[in-house]
Amino acid sequence: MSEDRRLAVLRAIVEDYVATHEPVGSRSLVERHSLGVSPATIRNDMAALEDEGLIAQPHTSAGRVPTDQGYRVFVDRLSQVKPMSAAERKAITSFLDGAVDLDDVMARSVRLLAQLTRQVALVQYPSLTRSTVRHIELVSLTPTRVLLILIADTGRVEQRVVETGSSLDDDLLGRLRSRLLERVVGQRLVDVAERVGDLAEGFGRDEVPAVRAVVATLLETVVERHEERVMLAGTANLTSYGEDWGGSVRPVLEALEEQMVLLRLLGESRTTDSLTVRIGHENAVESFSSTSVVTVGYARGDEVVAQLGVVGPTRMDYPSTMGSVRAVARYLGRILTENP
Amino acid sequence: MSEDRRLAVLRAIVEDYVATHEPVGSRSLVERHSLGVSPATIRNDMAALEDEGLIAQPHTSAGRVPTDQGYRVFVDRLSQVKPMSAAERKAITSFLDGAVDLDDVMARSVRLLAQLTRQVALVQYPSLTRSTVRHIELVSLTPTRVLLILIADTGRVEQRVVETGSSLDDDLLGRLRSRLLERVVGQRLVDVAERVGDLAEGFGRDEVPAVRAVVATLLETVVERHEERVMLAGTANLTSYGEDWGGSVRPVLEALEEQMVLLRLLGESRTTDSLTVRIGHENAVESFSSTSVVTVGYARGDEVVAQLGVVGPTRMDYPSTMGSVRAVARYLGRILTENP
DNA sequence: TGCTGGCACTCCCGTCGGACGAGTGCCAAG
């Protein structure tokens, strides 16, 4: 009973099960794949695979279904990422090239990914903390209110209203603006905090509170993870996987409405730009125990700025999904890199 | 056979059906409601109501179910909006009061509405075209790129990158900014177009193309319906209504991902601030033929700036839903009005 | 004229039993 054939059987089981969504038996296995042995032999292999915990049977004397561990082995050792066809690549570029600004790029990417994979797609905005400051603008709204606008080099724009407490005249606003600009433009957002800590120095006594308020809001904007936005698309695809996906669709839909959950799904492997596959219970989030999450980082230049990925049933077509995810990440990275 | 009693029967049928989700028969009707007559009498009334097209039976000799028209009559003549309890009102205010900016207000409103109604909630951003310009800012990104930021008095901020073609120096940018400000600040967005048409006059020959580019983008931002954003929450609630909702959940989920569809659902009665209920086929959108949409405008000051509402099964609890929708609209309006 | 009780009828739905078939595990032989 060769190790090789056993793995070939596992691969065949995964492929068939993904294709048919039905437990697969020894007979149909030898029919659909040229394994060169009889059903009985396969049955022995299957028994072994079951002992190893890679497959399981839903009921006695039904076909076999891959377990989470089975998928794990399949992904790690038995499959390779399926590259996109030329036509698909072309479709991707032409679809993404029409974008006019960052929001548009993100929106298009996430919809594209949902379409390609027929699953739920997630795209995280380029992280604020990893990018640098391109510009800061202060706009006076009312005497005691200032709109603080922060523009990152990724094209991302954050805005925030500051209650200054005391009033700011145009002169003070101008001085504050230029001080801020000279301190932080070109700096990485992570470093902004230490660059502006003493910014209040050099301002008049009565001006300090207002300056402090602005700086505080700026730091909030920069530091807060909370603002790591994630876009979502393709929730309708949840319905296609019938009822047989563990529990039901509801908890998944609920979880997908929580930004925090999305970030956890995407964020746990922040720095890599290699494909990450989290299968079933490997997901930290409870309600995703019968789903798999495929993520990858995308880069601007040669720095990974955020993650994107898809959420689907554990019985997804991993090679294709991984191919699509990787392809979208690459083209998205290219667009971000080319458009300064 | 009095008209009054027939309508009382219709009301009872709607109420029971909404509560139980099962066809309601003459016997259980007289048990649960004090109609003062026998089942046989009710049956006669039911036959009449069926002739009028207000109720129907799923199968011969099953109970009756309200038709779209039946709900229509119920909403128009037999029900009144159920006001929120004091506790609920308090919860609403405390939930909304924590908001820090417009995005936050919108996000909280939509989630709140979804929770209150246990349905899918929609909230449209305050319309750009109905509000006035508070400020316009031009920020130079690269020599040939300018970030145009438009701030409306509703607190809404739109940003857009302008490719100017030729290069803009700081001087030109400054002149352009002040010209723009003097022309449009305080103007209604609808009027912006005519105020800036001739803005290029007074600029040098070589400056005109860049000015034109900025103006064009500004108009695009102002005019484009496309940018009427809608927030969405509570899609998980779609699953609770079981399978028995016409067709399935999928087309509804799909439609809800289209901004255009959301706008159509909300937008058809733009100007009123009175409750609008669209039942089943009354919805223009195909996939919503077994859902009802309850919308209402919300105002800033005394001007309706946008719509909000919920999408649910036709067999929803209309009085409560209408109460929740109206309440959220009022509190949202109050917040927008109080925070300038 | 309108309400009521009675009655026959329709049809949905849950249950039960049996036949079928897919699939398994084991064994003895090649």
Next chain:
DNA sequence: CTTGGCACTCGTCCGACGGGAGTGCCAGCA
């Protein structure tokens, strides 16, 4: 180590059946 054979297990798919809920109609009564 592989293979064919064989007995066995279950899940699933009918078809029949009975109960029950609900209806429509009718004749009698206020």
